[in-house]
Amino acid sequence: xxxxxVILSGGTGSRLWPASRQQTPKQLxxxxxxxxxxxxxxxxxxxxxxxxxxxxxxNADQRGAIEAELDAVGWTGTRVILEPVGxxxxxxxAVAALDTHDDPLLLVxxxxxxxxxxxxxxxxxxxxxxxxxxxxxxxxxxxPTRPETGYGYIEVGEALGEGANAVARFxxxxxxxxxxxxxxxxxxxxxxxxxxxxxxxxxEELEQHRPDVLDAARSALARAKDDGTAVIxxxxxxxxxxxxSIDYAVMEPTTRAAVVPLDxxxxxVGSWKALWAIGATDDDGNVVDGDVELxxxxxxxxxxxxxxxxxxxxxxxxxxxxxxxTLVSSIDRVQDVKALVDRLTELGRTxxxxxxxxxxx
Amino acid sequence: xxxxxVILSGGTGSRLWPASRQQTPKQLxxxxxxxxxxxxxxxxxxxxxxxxxxxxxxNADQRGAIEAELDAVGWTGTRVILEPVGxxxxxxxAVAALDTHDDPLLLVxxxxxxxxxxxxxxxxxxxxxxxxxxxxxxxxxxxPTRPETGYGYIEVGEALGEGANAVARFxxxxxxxxxxxxxxxxxxxxxxxxxxxxxxxxxEELEQHRPDVLDAARSALARAKDDGTAVIxxxxxxxxxxxxSIDYAVMEPTTRAAVVPLDxxxxxVGSWKALWAIGATDDDGNVVDGDVELxxxxxxxxxxxxxxxxxxxxxxxxxxxxxxxTLVSSIDRVQDVKALVDRLTELGRTxxxxxxxxxxx
Numbered sequence: 001x002x003x004x005x006v007i008l009s010g011g012t013g014s015r016l017w018p019a020s021r022q023q024t025p026k027q028l029x030x031x032x033x034x035x036x037x038x039x040x041x042x043x044x045x046x047x048x049x050x051x052x053x054x055x056x057x058x059n060a061d062q063r064g065a066i067e068a069e070l071d072a073v074g075w076t077g078t079r080v081i082l083e084p085v086g087x088x089x090x091x092x093x094a095v096a097a098l099d100t101h102d103d104p105l106l107l108v109x110x111x112x113x114x115x116x117x118x119x120x121x122x123x124x125x126x127x128x129x130x131x132x133x134x135x136x137x138x139x140x141x142x143x144p145t146r147p148e149t150g151y152g153y154i155e156v157g158e159a160l161g162e163g164a165n166a167v168a169r170f171x172x173x174x175x176x177x178x179x180x181x182x183x184x185x186x187x188x189x190x191x192x193x194x195x196x197x198x199x200x201x202x203x204e205e206l207e208q209h210r211p212d213v214l215d216a217a218r219s220a221l222a223r224a225k226d227d228g229t230a231v232i233x234x235x236x237x238x239x240x241x242x243x244x245s246i247d248y249a250v251m252e253p254t255t256r257a258a259v260v261p262l263d264x265x266x267x268x269v270g271s272w273k274a275l276w277a278i279g280a281t282d283d284d285g286n287v288v289d290g291d292v293e294l295x296x297x298x299x300x301x302x303x304x305x306x307x308x309x310x311x312x313x314x315x316x317x318x319x320x321x322x323x324x325x326t327l328v329s330s331i332d333r334v335q336d337v338k339a340l341v342d343r344l345t346e347l348g349r350t351x352x353x354x355x356x357x358x359x360x361x
Numbered sequence: 362x363x364x365x366x367v368i369l370s371g372g373t374g375s376r377l378w379p380a381s382r383q384q385t386p387k388q389l390x391x392x393x394x395x396x397x398x399x400x401x402x403x404x405x406x407x408x409x410x411x412x413x414x415x416x417x418x419x420n421a422d423q424r425g426a427i428e429a430e431l432d433a434v435g436w437t438g439t440r441v442i443l444e445p446v447g448x449x450x451x452x453x454x455a456v457a458a459l460d461t462h463d464d465p466l467l468l469v470x471x472x473x474x475x476x477x478x479x480x481x482x483x484x485x486x487x488x489x490x491x492x493x494x495x496x497x498x499x500x501x502x503x504x505p506t507r508p509e510t511g512y513g514y515i516e517v518g519e520a521l522g523e524g525a526n527a528v529a530r531f532x533x534x535x536x537x538x539x540x541x542x543x544x545x546x547x548x549x550x551x552x553x554x555x556x557x558x559x560x561x562x563x564x565e566e567l568e569q570h571r572p573d574v575l576d577a578a579r580s581a582l583a584r585a586k587d588d589g590t591a592v593i594x595x596x597x598x599x600x601x602x603x604x605x606s607i608d609y610a611v612m613e614p615t616t617r618a619a620v621v622p623l624d625x626x627x628x629x630v631g632s633w634k635a636l637w638a639i640g641a642t643d644d645d646g647n648v649v650d651g652d653v654e655l656x657x658x659x660x661x662x663x664x665x666x667x668x669x670x671x672x673x674x675x676x677x678x679x680x681x682x683x684x685x686x687t688l689v690s691s692i693d694r695v696q697d698v699k700a701l702v703d704r705l706t707e708l709g710r711t712x713x714x715x716x717x718x719x720x721x722x
Binding site for chain 1: 379654656657668669670671672673674675678680682684685686687688689690691693694695697698700701704705710712
């Protein structure tokens with residue numbers, strides 16, 4: 001089995017602002033432990049039997065941070081493909097598929113996921129590989145643990161041997177009532193955004209359903225500049241590429257979608273509350289990082305970035321300090337961080353792009 | 362009438378940490394408006410008819426900040442007396458009294474009070490001056506506006522002409538029940554710490570009740586160093602001086618204490634909640650200063666010091682940012698800031714002494 005991990009590092013993780021910035025998004029930060037999520041994703045992929053050198057597809061803005069990370073851990077052999085402009089997952093994966101040789105299996109992993117149980121993950125990939133070698137396009141479906149309305153769902157169809165099923169259909173993000181039903185009916189899984197398929201099969205499906213995506217990807221790669229350390233895709237071609245996800249472009253229209261259920265402590269670290277939930281708590285339910293003093297604080301996430309952060313008499317708050325911006329939020333309102341970042345972007349604030357180490361003052 | 366304002370700038374204002382530090386305590390910060398409380402106190406005193414050049418008695422740590430402030434506003438003629446070590450108000454005022462000539466009235470004003478109605482203040486000082494010229498030691502009593510347990514009280518005695526009374530007795534900080542009674546019985550005023558008396562009368566009372574304080578003050582002044590811009594009291598003499606307040610040393614034992622009620626929008630800005638209460642609020646009850654973005658925030662105080670501070674979905678919080686420390690507190694728990702500062706002092710943290718502009722990181 002020849003498996004090429006394709007690590008998607010396109011997102012900016014704006015819900016984890018102010019730690020996450022466009023140039024150093026959450027996957028490039030040591031948010032969960034002392035390692036970045038990009039690195040733990042690379043290591044997770046490397047644990048898969050038959051895994052070869054990985055491909056990272058990233059926003060060109062992130063180049064410096066990614067190269068620094070790879071240099072630091074000595075991860076040579078990694079191919080870095082940079083998008084001057086992001087066009088969602090379908091074009092990115094088309095480029096990755098076109099960039100490989102000998103039709104390997106592509107193991108597609110977003111760079112910003114956390115999976116606690118690596119053995120379980122590797123086992124699921126093994127199940128998926130069997131199907132992918134038969135020409136299936138495999139998605140990994142997460143066993144829901146709450147009535148989440150922020151994810152798409154996969155309705156499970158007929159069994160395809162042990163530990164895998166056909167996909168009956170993909171479901172949009174549900175309302176709360178529907179999400180409750182999905183949680184208990186045993187037939188719905190979260191659409192994780194992790195995939196496994198043969199490179200050639202993905203390109204065949206694109207050719208059939210979205211030849212425009214394939215054309216743009218071919219052009220972007222043909223006109224790319226390879227400067228020895230990274231492949232920079234052609235900006236004009238990428239600008240022309242339709243912005244579409246692999247879900248819409250291929251997984252929904254294909255007749256050969258399969259799903260492998262995964263119950264391995266998965267989280268996409270989609271918010272500060274999610275990070276609090278997976279963090280190591282003290283006796284008062286607090287997750288603390290850095291130079292922090294607490295007096296009567298409970299169920300809170302407090303992260304210092306050098307300076308002293310003191311919190312008194314609060315429950316369920318998030319305090320995230322950086323050199324040039326500090327967030328203080330109710331832990332139940334952290335989804336609004338995205339709206340905040342949108343507002344700051346409209347205002348032209350540089351605090352959404354990068355951290356100013358001089359602290360803005 | 363010859364009045365010498367004596368501005369007491371001894372306190373460190375630890376309840377207003379992290380803005381207030383030992384070297385730049387709250388009276389030396391533009392907390393209430395763009396001017397420092399020291400400056401507004403000097404201006405308030407200067408508005409009193411007959412007021413001459415003021416004396417500032419301050420902690421020697423504050424020298425740099427005080428001189429910078431006086432230079433900036435061109436307040437020449439101010440006499441600055443520096444204490445190498447603080448010994449409460451009785452010795453400080455003894456030194457000030459000994460430092461004057463021709464037995465002026467001393468108008469004693471802590472440097473960290475805010476008084477909204479200056480005309481009312483000046484009128485009350487006029488009433489007090491009449492009594493002080495008759496040999497009374499006058500204290501200004503604040504009309505209570507809430508059942509405050511954090512202040513001492515003055516029980517009002519017989520009338521001494523219009524707008525003044527003898528002091529029946531001084532009362533310690535009351536419990537909540539007693540404070541409620543004081544609020545409504547019409548006979549109790551807050552002990553503000555503002556006084557007016559002839560310099561010679563104060564020294565007479567000290568000679569009678571606390572000659573040890575007077576001896577130490579004489580020695581501290583006799584051995585002081587005057588370097589042209591400030592008088593630095595003798596450290597050994599001040600070390601030897603008893604640490605005692607004017608209230609205990611003189612006002613309680615004297616038979617000639619008078620009180621002038623003052624209803625002029627007084628506050629000692631004793632906490633972040635007090636600062637919130639006197640601040641200009643937006644439509645949501647927030648008092649905001651600096652680079653701040655709020656989403657669904659109410660009844661809160663948020664102060665930035667250069668960097669961007671974003672707050673989401675909270676009510677009744679205090680966020681105070683400085684280059685090297687940030688405080689986040691429930692507004693109803695801001696009294697605990699003092700306990701926090703005590704803890705930081707025990708830990709030997711420099712963040713209680715001065716602001717590190719490099720931000721600690």
